[in-house]
Amino acid sequence: MPRIRGAILDELRRQDHVPRSIRRKTREIAQARETLSRIFGRPASDRELAEQLGLELETLWRWQADTENAVQISLDQGASDHEGEPFLPPEALSDDTASSIEDEISRDQEKEILKQALTRLKEQERIVLTLYYFEELKLHEIADVLDLTESRVSQIRAKALTRLRTELSHFRAPA
Template identity: 40%
Template structure:
């Protein structure tokens, strides 16, 4: 069956469900797109600790799929799969946040490291090295690296971007830098200012960190895929990702402080 013919059949199902209340058409659509939930769960679980049950992700994701089906505007001729995967992933992230699987101790470590990057990079007007960060925190470089490993999952989860309602709208990349549990820089910074600040901050990242940010958030590669592309271990990619996020958060924090002083 050709793509055009399949698309026509899909539209007929949407019409039958939405316009005629055909329950079987709704069930057919759910069954047709249900594999997307397993696909997203498989990709997301790569960056999560082993304590996270894949079945829980699938359960959270099904709610996202149902939400996507209800909100998708099939009359606009857009690709449902792309829209649904963002909704499914967002539902999984929300579910993990609700069960709060990130220990308080990990959050505390992340906050201290973020503070170190903010202070040192503001003070030196350049990227802080691992030696400088470890000295500021009073720990060895090896301990710092172990801490990056511990908080790498927290960075991916707590910084994940919200899902947009409009399926053809570009997802806001700067929103991933905002920690929802902390005071939000956007309360003092306009979105255009955030974009400009983050654009400059990403440009100034060390090359490897910049590559990780680009591949993870713009090319949507998994951490494992990035490791293969860059020829590094997955644990090293996690470290680079965490460091990049702390630098970007620091850039937003410094800009907010500067604005509040004016």
């Protein structure tokens, strides 16, 4: 049995385009972020995260950029959240006849929670997310507007999304 398991793991590693070092960095960052979030009761700052990992701030930013660029989404498979629950396409979820007042209230509450979470982001993070998702600017265009490097804009966007995920994860209904 161990030989079969080993062969399966070897094949999975062979097919994985992301180096083990990037996977390790991703795990270390996630574990440190979770630990600090539990300790402080809020998302950790980059400085706190770097200190927890024993890294310089610049090194942490490089790690975050490396791990963000390693994200892979399968186009052959349905999307799922971090718990493996499948996402359905919006058209599969929408049913005009089944729309109820409770659904409407729930959507309004979710919008309000998201709005509050966005207001707690740093101004620069809010600006980057607004320009990227609402104004649909590309990273290099945002970099020009904010007089930053494209790499730094990518880091700010990744950090903002991580903060939002962390903050909004507290509002997820238990499965």
